[in-house]
Amino acid sequence: MSKKSAELSRAERARAEIERQQAADRRRNWVVGGIVALLVVVVVVVGFVLTSSNDQTGKTAAAVPGGLSSDWTVTLGDPGAPTTVTIYEDPQCPICAQFEAMSSDALEKAVEDGRVKVDYRIVSFLDTHSQNEYSSRAANALMVVNEASGSEVFKAYHDLLYQRQPAEDTAGPSNSTLIDWAVEAGADRAAVTPGIEDDVYQQYVIDAADQMSKEGITGTPTIMIDGEIVGRGNPQEALQILLAKLKEGQ
Template identity: 45%
Template sequence: MSKNTPERREARKQRAAEALRQKQAEERRRRIVAIVSVVAAVVVIVGGLTWWQSSRDTSGKVADTVPSIASGSGASDGTPAELDGYGIFIGDADAPSTVTVYEDLQCPACANLEAQLGQPLAAAVDAGKVRLEYRMISFLDRASTNEYSSRALNAALAVLDTAGVDAFRAFHDDLYAHQPEEGGAGFTDDELVDRAVAAGATESEVRPQVEGKVYEQWIKNATDQMSKDGYNSTPTILIDGKESDPQALADLVQGS
């Protein structure tokens, strides 16, 4: 009869740990395959809609109202943030990597990417490993009966402008977690305001911006700029300025 020596127990422990690592790696690969499949499935549709949107002439039209980040309302954990042009930057400017994500709040592939990698990406930002640039655009108004895409983005910018980074991130994540189905009605203005307040905004401050669609022209210009930048689908991911895919992003924020 073989003896249950400490060496044998340690060997079994190591084999079990290795099996667990392999299982976790396989599960991560499976999730990424699912993300890539969804992204690939919508690229053709999204590309056509992007061309429809960017073909509208918005040149020469300057936005009357430009979003900002509420004064003195940096992230509660000290994570820095700024708005530069059409980019909403969150994280340390000296972080080793910068991740840029072009996204539409009505885009199903964007919601899927957020569901799979949103939390590890946020953790990497908060840990100072990644600086995240949101390039939020709107071209999927035709995918709803009440122009949800542009209205939702306008509301997100209103939250950023009146309540700051923490509230914006919470609102952004909530809208993706409860994304309306394409082809129907998105949230009403009242529902957007309620969700904004739940995320940390003040109703009296955010409601006028939501109901007035005060960032409408800025959103059109941001969307047009995406086309000028040479990108025609969402989500589009750039890592340090180079177009990448969800697998590369997963490797960056989770490790291979």
């Protein structure tokens, strides 16, 4: 091999070695870059999870009233009664007031006889028809009274609120009047005053209306007998079906 040929051969080997090293460097850079990118993704994901967790931890849960047989429900009567009547009501709803006036005596007797238990589900969505958010304040007051004084006083207070229901689009009674009426129904003033004045179950009342919507209930009053809606949108028809059902059990 000539000197020139030997020099060319060394140059080619050197160039090949340089290219090999460059290729190795590129592969190494790709690996390092991939690892760095993966670490960035992991950091972002972990940060998101921690932030979400902190957000959930920091979120104030709605206070749940005591004395409920289950969420959203105030139960009157023997839990083992053969018939369950579920009533969705808004304190500002005038048709609810009419339904209560027509059905209250028959339902009370059926409850006393042990033939029926009544599940009241109090919701609020009619604040827009009140000058001072009476619907939600009254719903809150009902929850406070039930927790402080039990279901019998709740029922007496519930009946008073419907008997004295303000007309739609007017100013409803003040919180001080709601407290006075609660005392008239049998509640202890000191026990119910803070909860009514502070609107302690405001978020719970909002959540109850949301739950009603999730259950496909679109208005009040809605009456169910043993889980089946009766007289949908027609409380007169619902009342007739209800009274017929109560008569069967006599």
